[in-house]
Amino acid sequence: MKTGRPLLWVAGLSLLLVVATGVVAWLVVVDDDPYVAPPPSASRGAGPSPALAAQALSDLEAAVRSGDEAAARALAPPDDPAAADRLAGVVANARAARVRDFSLRYVDAQGAYDDGAWHAAADATWRFAGFDPAPATAEVLVGLQDVDDRVAVTGIGGGDRVSPLWLSGPLRVHRTADTLVLVDGSADEARRYDLHAARAVPVVRRVLPQWRRGLVVEVPASVDALDRVLDAEPGRYDQIAAVTTSADGQLTPRAPVHVFVNPDVFDGLRPTGAQVVMSHEATHVATGAFTSPAPLWLLEGFADYVALRDVPLPLRRSAAQAVAEVRRDGLPRTLPSASDFDSRTTELGATYESAWLAARLLAQDGGEAALVRLYRDVDRGRPFAAALRSDLGLSVAAFTRQWRGLLQDLAG
Structure with missing residues (x-):
């Protein structure tokens, strides 16, 4: 909670009240007329009104809960139809997505009063x-505007905070028993994302049949919009087609975890590549990778193993970037480190492919069931070396030699 600026406003308001009280006391002494306090509207213009803002947010909460788009529109400034459309869109989004437990509570004023x-x-x-x-x-953050004797709402989101996509304005929302897809885009774009999400669920369940909760996919209009939705620093997701993370930025096991798409990258992928990305991210959702202590190469390699398991592509094509890196720089000495997965590195594709080859090799060594068991053991906190020894009978050194040998063979 950010309170620096509001505290200054509160202090200033207290000083004004003290001065006003002093003036009133003097007037009472010199004037026989009884003192009458001015009505609240007479003091508007001095700054934000927390009481009126709280009422506006309460009214918006009620409109969303009841599905009343007209009531939401009425909360916008009368001369701002775009704001009215945004608020009505929020209500429509909530109804289509079946939003529950919605609340919106005023905390304090932020920024300038202009x-x-x-x-x-x-x-x-x-x-x-x-x-x-x-x-x-x-x-x-909620945008507000003083209008006569009330405070109107102009929009939700922005600033240095998470900006939930469904609260931003009208979206394309499609919901099935297994998928919920929210897209800030055209009907054709929404249908394409619906299809990728629908196909990803059975891909994951072929390897992880116990996963039943389903998949939520959120697609902002651009990578810049994605940065705002996730309150990410600019450029963080420029090279990433999609990311799986919590909807509110919380790092807790029960946080709602969704797939967030960067359309600037995703929309440039061929259909097979786009499907692999969606299935990869769906695997992260199914396994709870967001809070897993497992090594990053195992999390990413396993997700690619699931996504690519039934894709009929030649191995050298699927690992083309990793092969090119080996030919250029030589064999890596160790399995990929966490720093190798930095989203700004120029070799990110090769790192993902190397991790996938490692997970694929584990499945070849002990079978898919052994790979899943190993993943689960490490996900529960068991050290990778101990799990590798007990589940596949391998040491880390022996497995690393196998993996380097595979890379060398592919590089020719």
Whole structure:
């Protein structure tokens, strides 16, 4: 919670009240007329009104909960139809996605107060019924505008906070028993993402049949919009087609975990590549990789193993970037480290392929069931070396030699 600027406002307001009290006391002494306090509207313009803002947020919460788009539109400034459309879109999104446990509570004022326009921080909670194990909770920014004797709402999101996509305005929302897809884009784009999500679920369940919760996919309009949705520093996801993370930025086991797509990269992929990406991210959702202590190469390699398991591509083509890297720089000495997966590295594709080859090799050594068992053991906190020894009868050194040998053979 950010309170630096609001504390200054509160201090200034207290000083004004003290001065006003002093003036009133003097007037009472010199004037026989009884003192009458001015109505609240007479003091507007001095700064934000927390009470009126809290009422506006309460009214928006009620509109979302009841599915009343007209009530939401009425909360916008009368001369701002775009704001009315955004608020009505939020209600429509909530209805289509079956949002539950929604609340929006005023916290404090934020930033500058400019001609009656200002922002408030608000605590928001929400849950996509049937998909999220628990509500998401985040502090969001709400745009506000003083209008006569009320405070109007202009929009939700922005600033240095998570900006939930469904709260941003009208989206294409498609829901089935297994998938929930929210797209800020055209109908054709939404249908394409629906198809990829629908195909990803059975791909994952062929390897992990116990996964039944389903998949939530969120697609902002651009990578810049993705940065705002996740409150990420600019450039962090420029090379990433999609990322699996919590909807509210929380690092807890029961946080709602969704797939967030970077359309600037994803839309440039061929259909097979796009499907592999979606199935990869769906595997992360199914395994709870978001909070796993497993080595990053195992998390990413296993997800690629699941996604590529039934894709009929030649091995050298699927590992083309890893092969090129070996031919250029020589064999790696160790399995990929966490730093190798930095999203800004120029060799990120080769790193993912190397991790996939390692996971694929584990399945070849002990069978798919052994790979899944190893993954589960390490995910539960068992050291990789101990799990590798007990599940596949291999030492890390022996396995690394096998993996390097495979890379060498592929590089010719």
